Amino acid sequence: MPQPFRFLNFFLRFNLRHARGQWARTLAVLLGVAVGAAVFSGVRLAIDASSRNLTQGMDLIAGNADFVVTGQGGLVPARITAELLTDPAVHAAVPVLERILAVAHQPEVTIRLRGTDLILEDRLRRGGHAPLDISFAVLTDLLIQPRSLLLGQGAAERLGLSAGDTVTLIGPSGPQAFEIADLLPPRGLGRVEDGFIAVADIAAVQEFLAGDSRDLADGGVADRIDLRLSPGMNDLDREAVLARLSPKLPAQTSLAPADQRRESGMMLLSAYHESLTLISFVSLFVGMFLIYSLVSLNAAARRGEVAVLRALGGPRWLPLGLFLGEGALLAVLGLLAALPLALVFTPRAANLINRTIDDLFLRLPSQTLHLAPWEIGLTIGVTLIVAVLAALHPAWEAARASPREALAMLADTSSHGQNRRITFSGICCLLGAIPLFLLPAALNSLWPAYCGVFLLFVGSALQTPWVLAAAARAMERTTGLRPALFGPGVKLACRSLRRAGPRTSIAVGALITALALYVALSVMIHSFRTTFLVWVENTVSGDVFVTPANAEANEYRDAISQSAQDWILAQTAAQGGQVLPYRRAYLEGDGYPYQFETMDMSAFSTLGSFLFKHGDPGSALPAAAQGQGVIVSETWAVRRSVGIGDRFQAVIEGIRLDTPVVGIVRDYRTRGGVIYHDWDAFIALGGNPRWEGVRIYFPEADNPQAAAARFRAALAAHPAGQGLDVTTGVDLRNLVTDIFTQTFGITALLMGVALLVAGVGVATTLAVRVLERRKELNTLRALGGSRGQIRALIFWEAGIIGLVGAVLGLACGLILSVVFIEVINKQGFGWTFVFSVNWRELGLALPGLLAAALAAAVPATVLALRDPPAEALKER
Amino acid sequence: MPWMVFLLGLLLLGGTTFSAQAGKEGQSRFPTITGPCDFVFPDAHGAHPDHRIEWWYYTGNLRTPQGRPFGFQLTFFRSRMHAPGTVTTHGEQRSTWRTAQLHPAHFAISDLESETFHYEKRTVRAAVNLAGVSRQGDDVLVHQGGWSTVIGPDQHAIQAATVDLGLDLRLIPKKPVAIQGNGGYSRKGSRPESASCYYSFTRLAADGTVRVGDQTFPVTGEAWMDHEYASNLLEEGLVGWDWFSVQLDDGWDLMAFRLRPDEQRARLGQGGWAGGGLIDPQGRVTPLEPEDLRFTPGRTWTSPRSKATYPLWWEIAVPKVELSLTISPRMLAQELVSEPGSGGVTYWEGAVEVRGARSGEAVSGHGYAELTGYAGPVPLGPGSAE
Known part of the structure; x- marks a missing residue:
């Protein structure tokens, strides 16, 4: 049998046999990976959908337009269309008048009514990616029949209408019935707003929207004039045309590239998209941590088997490959489990994100989800890479140890020198975070700030060894004052933690990260809510608000x-x-x-x-x-x-x-x-x-x-x-508040997941510590230590780990909350809040965290007391 | 020439249900032409907006001082989308974009030396100064976008420009205006109301410039101008027409056209029409009836773009004046192609050479030919508009 197949055969027998005995823990990890992968792919698809919807939607609306004439303040004299068309380089100039209008008796349905010179619009769009695609006969019918339009198929299906029916739209002066001359085909312009679009002649729309005759005088107004220059012009020629046209325009208008509005929209969304991208990666790293924990536990639990393999001549790469393969297998199985989750999560995430963008930033012209094959490949690839990286450290440790070391089952410890190096690295990370928090204003990007947050987490986690050691010493001194009250367990736990190695630090680091995120988000949300409510009550003041519909x-x-x-x-x-x-x-x-x-x-x-x-x-x-x-x-x-x-x-x-x-x-x-x-x-x-x-x-x-x-x-x-929207102030303020509340939906999910993962991480680390110190623990039992004393030792370890995690997490979280408010929110949305801490909420959370840490110790205690001491002390 | 515009106008309107119904029921609401047109100039150069279709049509053969030859066509159309008095608006509000008139325009240059053909077609509505016809003293201005003709008492100034093409000519009539048919009443079929009002400037001395790409050429030459308007639909069974304007070197000019029936009618010898006018060097017009003309198509050319096959060589005879002419194209590919659904017509319109004899004397000259209906039947009449 070829070597790869032999390895695969051995791998499956080695890992699956063990997994059967750890099925609950394995399933939990698979679920975590599945959730991480589903969130990763779902959020990314939602980001892609919003960008694509914005880009494609605006492209569909703009057609082949190269430039657009707009009025400062929104309106353009439509008569300048004729002046623009006198330039030989102008292939088409199209005045556009658009409104989002409600349908009579269907208040939840809105339609984009687009009025243009349809002949010129046809010329502008012909040969492009979004043609008008209606026959000249239908086009001239719209010119002749004053109250007629073409209705998009999306709207027609929703309203149960077809050609020849009438649709009544609510305009500024009230309802107006339009005859549906024909349906727009579901391509090109007909795809805008998912088919909730109607196209009519500009004369008809001007008459419909006019407040009085002055609005119609001298050509009336348009929202903009789309320009298409003659095809084949190079950039220099186009610049020359712009220089020629600009002086001809009235003072209250300006000429700009057609994609400027799209680009400014994308810029407005860029920070929000960056935040969502970060959330998507965080979800994957959650899964990574779970894999790390499980593979660490498995590597520790199976040191004996690994030692036997090595003693029998197995190369170093064998245990490396076995545990890396385990990580990869967990990723693959997690991805398969992610499929049904993604089917449920992705549309909801996309809907939520699109709605948030619609409410907070700008209207998206369409709301369609696109599943690009490369996104699936990206999810698979990133998940696999992250999983293998997560399994690398424990796999490497397992491969590195000699058979004798493996059999000796050395615990996770660190030397004083190693701790100094870790601490120093942590301080460097913390100091390195500071300039990164100051960069975003200059670079117009949130990624430096997010890198700074990562360094903050890492730097805080890397302080764990000395903080853990200091806490252990302090605890030992304090409890040593009443040894009879606290028992020997606390002393042994403190001494053990004073020598804790990198694996323990990583677990505490996860706890710090989770708590810091929780604290920071809690402070941020509370600060926001407090400031926002004051703003709503004062600046959005008013008992009734009246606007055109x-x-x-x-x-x-x-x-x-x-x-x-x-x-x-x-x-x-x-x-x-x-x-x-x-x-x-x-x-x-x-x-x-x-x-x-x-x-x-x-x-x-x-x-x-x-x-x-x-x-x-x-x-x-x-x-x-x-x-x-x-x-x-x-x-x-x-x-x-x-x-x-x-x-x-x-x-x-x-x-x-x-x-x-x-x-x-x-x-x-x-x-x-x-x-x-x-x-x-x-x-x-x-x-x-x-x-x-x-x-x-x-x-x-x-x-x-x-x-x-x-x-x-x-x-x-x-x-x-x-034709008016009339809202009471109370209703408006409640609506505005609800909109902003829903924007934190994903962050609340993140907070919950982070805490859960941290608890799993603590549980796994404690279990690993038990496995690594089995000889020590069972020696204690053999020498007369009771089961209760062993449990106490483990619970004290969990308690101290929890306490250190809570203290560092709280400190890190408060720092992080300032970063969120003054840096990330500022850069992402442009606003800040008055810093405000809900100490009661935090005060309730910390005991809960400690309780969770103690609860996480239960599986470790079961593991520690599972085998008889004599059995555990046997030389293997 | 008038035919192209006449039927172009029908094509613009032909597909609409509304106009089809107008054609069936509302034709009487458009004014009809059943007799002499009583032209009064310069008013007659202006628009006749109640009629369904109208055009101002310029063609010509030009050359540079070095002898480089060009042909050109510049046409301004007006078509009324519905009969007068039928438009309604939203109550009292009426947008200034609302109009009954469309103004298509065609512009083409035949670069005969390089054998390249360039053209542009565009259509706008007659509103908000996009296009229109107006009087400025004794001048009549017809414009569409930046393209225009100014018809004055002593000259016509025509100009058109795109990124790739340009034309700027002063045209000075060398003959008085030629009133076609019977006082301008030009029959187009067996029914009296199948007619248009039609006059021409058959010989205009041209002087100006032609631009192709980045190159501008000073040119001189001779041009032909037609102004025609009508309302009534053509009779059933016509699939296209062939029109010719000829300027002979001896000062005689000929306008000749024929309307072609469909195959079935052609086999039965039914349908169709023909007519024209012979203009002497002093500008006197002799109207030509169908029986006065003989058209014999010759060799053909198939367009690689539209796949239509056009008879580009012709024999035209006017036996009563012992005139026989051979028409041959100065360049093959002079076809204006319209995209399906654009409301336009694909047709061949280009510069031609003329050789022949009159009363035994050899004659030669040049002119323009217009051939339609070869790229598919041209929709004609109320039946085809549905």
């Missing part, structure tokens, strides 16, 4: 109609309330999107408040109210390294702003951050005074919530309320 999804491009404004003013005045109208523009700058909001800053300072991070509210608010500065959100400022006194410069609706930053405030409305400018000051500069949203306050009401509910009901029942 789906305003956020439509980037506040529509206004509240004049009739609705009049009704709101009259009703609010009648109830002694106050209105605070606002406008919101979605802009891009420095590669990131952000929002520009105008409202009466003076009124807001009495009706609500900002949470200032930097700047003096006493001077900043009056300055902002007079238009002598802007107040910016922390997110916006962090991404651009802007401080108090720095200038905010932008052109919005043709108005050139150059004003100082007078305040930086905490703000958890994401999507890139917010600039707050005074309403009157902006109108004085030429801004449009239209209401794009309004907050209503009832400060004099006995029961503001009841007043808000009545107002909401009255507006919803009135014709003026058609």
Whole structure:
């Protein structure tokens, strides 16, 4: 038989026979590996899905567009399409007007209505990856029939509609029925929003969205104009065309590459994706630790067999291969077990992540999961590599020991010199983490911070030997004052731990890591929740919020109609309330999107408040109210390294702003951050005074919530309320809170898994220690040591390990929480929280951890007392 | 030439149910042409927006001072998508993008020396200054994007440009405007209402530039301009047409066309139509009836792109004036291909050489030919629009 097959045959008999006797522990490890692999692949697929959905979705929407003309503040005069088309290099210029609209009687269904010049759109998309794919006959039908559209098949199936039916969409002025001229094929543009898209002529959409005739004058407005240059132009030619076109554009517009919006979206998501990637790797390393523990235990338990193999002439590589193979086999079996888990977990993870991105960052144009074969290969490959690496240390130790050493069953110990080296390495890791925590702001990436976190964990774990030794000494001294009370077990446990080697340090390190993660995440979540709730109550103040329907999804491009404004003013005045109208523009700058909001800053300072991070509210608010500065959100400022006194410069609706930053405030409305400018000051500069949203306050009401509910009901029942979203402040604040709570769903899972794994690690380490010290323990029994004293010894070891892990874990966790708040969250989302510790929650956790450590000692005690002493002391 | 536009207009509208119904039921809502057109210039150079289809059509043969030959075609179309008075909007709101008119335009250059053919087709709506026809004093401006013709009392200025092509010509009429048919009333079939209003400038002296790629060439030559409009659909059973404009060196010009019936009708000797006009050096027009013309197609060429087979060599005779001409292409591949579903027509339109005799005297010249319906039946009539 060829050698590989002989090895395989021997391997299966050597390992499977043993595994049968350890089936419970083996199954636990397989489950851990399966969960790790499922989480790894699931999270990665979800990341890939969100990136792909963003990229493909935006590409489908943009078609073959090379450039896009946008208006600062969202709208572009559509008439400039003609000017652009006079340039010979412009192959197509397409005005685009899009809205996310609800369907009448189906409030949970929204459709992206896209209005364009369909003839020009066909020209722009023809020959590309997302053609319009409708016949010219259908196209001209849409031009002729004023209230007709093409409906995507996804929406048609959902609503049970077909060509010839009507679909009623809710616009800013109310519902409007459209005839479905035909269905969009499920390719190209028809794939956007998973088919929840409708395409109509720009004239029809302009008429549908117009507030009054002024909105239609002189070509009306568009959201943007997509440009496609003549094919085959090189970059220099394109630059020349841009230089030629830009001066022709009106002052309130700008020309940019079509993929800029996608790129800025990807930049906004990059930190979030990095965090998710880290979570996916952490889940794998959890499995790695379980494999390490099990292989260590097996290697220790089977030292005798290994010694016999070596004594009979087996080469060193044989035990190495056997235990590496065991690690690999665990990985393979774990991957197989991961398949059904992945089928359940992956869609849920993708859904959660896509929803989080949708809520916190930007709207994803489609929500489809794609399983790429290379992702499967990556999961398999990484899992196998991690498993083999995890098994390497115990396999190497088993291979390294001579037969005599193996038979001697030397325990895991370390020398003083070795401990010094370990401690020094740990200090270097801790010191090395510091500059890494300072790097992210400069490099615009979270990976240095994550590397710093890893060094923090490693450095803390590497302090274990001396801390364990010191704790053991202290414990020995303390308990030595009342030896009769504590018994001999504690002294023996302390002496044993003072000599503990690397394997024990690794187990404690796992405990430190788990507890540190738990503490850090607990502090972070508590800090966030505390700060966030204060922000919601103060900055998101208001008893009623009124906006055009789906305003956020439509980037506040529509206004509240004049009739609705009049009704709101009259009703609010009648109830002694106050209105605070606002406008919101979605802009891009420095590669990131952000929002520009105008409202009466003076009124807001009495009706609500900002949470200032930097700047003096006493001077900043009056300055902002007079238009002598802007107040910016922390997110916006962090991404651009802007401080108090720095200038905010932008052109919005043709108005050139150059004003100082007078305040930086905490703000958890994401999507890139917010600039707050005074309403009157902006109108004085030429801004449009239209209401794009309004907050209503009832400060004099006995029961503001009841007043808000009545107002909401009255507006919803009135014709003026058609096409509006009306939300009470309580509902809005609850919704916002729920959104942020769900973002911590995955972190909560991680915390639980980490603690579980740490407990398994402690249990395994204690069991290994028992195996390595069987001769010592059974000698004690032979000399008269009772079973209780042996148990006490093991429990004291577990207790001291648990205590050291808890102390170091707590310290590491508090440091880590600062890193999470001030570095990772800051870089990832751009915001920080007020540091706040829930000592009660932590105080409850620590005893629980100690109890878990003690519980983890139970299997070790069973193992220690399993065999009669005489049997255990036999020379093998 | 008018045929191409006439049927192009039908193709633009032909597939729509709405226009098909208009064709069946609403034809009476488009104005019909049943007699002389009473042209009044310069007004007549402008648009006739109530009619279904209209075009301003320029072709010509040019050469550089060194003798490098080019052919060109620049055509501005207007097609009305529905009969006047049928548009509705959302209540009182009406977008300025809403229009009944589409403006396709075709632009082609035949580089006869390098035997390369370049063309561009585009369509926009007549709204928001994307395209349109307007008066500027005595001038009529027809434009589509950056392409335009300005028809003045003494000259036409035409220009068009893409990244790869450019044309900028001043065209000075060497003859007065030629009113085709009976006072412009040009029959296209056996029914009186199967007709268009049609006039031509059959001989325009061209001077300007042609650009191909990065090279710009000064050119001179002779051009031909047609302006035609109509509303009524062609009669059933027609599959295409062949149209010729000829400028003879002795100053005579000939416009001749024939509409081809389908095979079945052709076998039975039914359907089809022909007509034309003979213009003397002073610009006097002699209308030609179907019986006045003889068309004999000769050798063919098969397009490698569309796989259509076009008869590019022709014999055309006008027996009553003892005129017989042999038409041959100056270049084979002068085909404008339209993608399926784009609403366009694939046809051959290109520069031709002419040789022959009139009353025993040898004649020669050049011109343009337009051949349609060879890349598949051209949808015609109300039946085919469904």
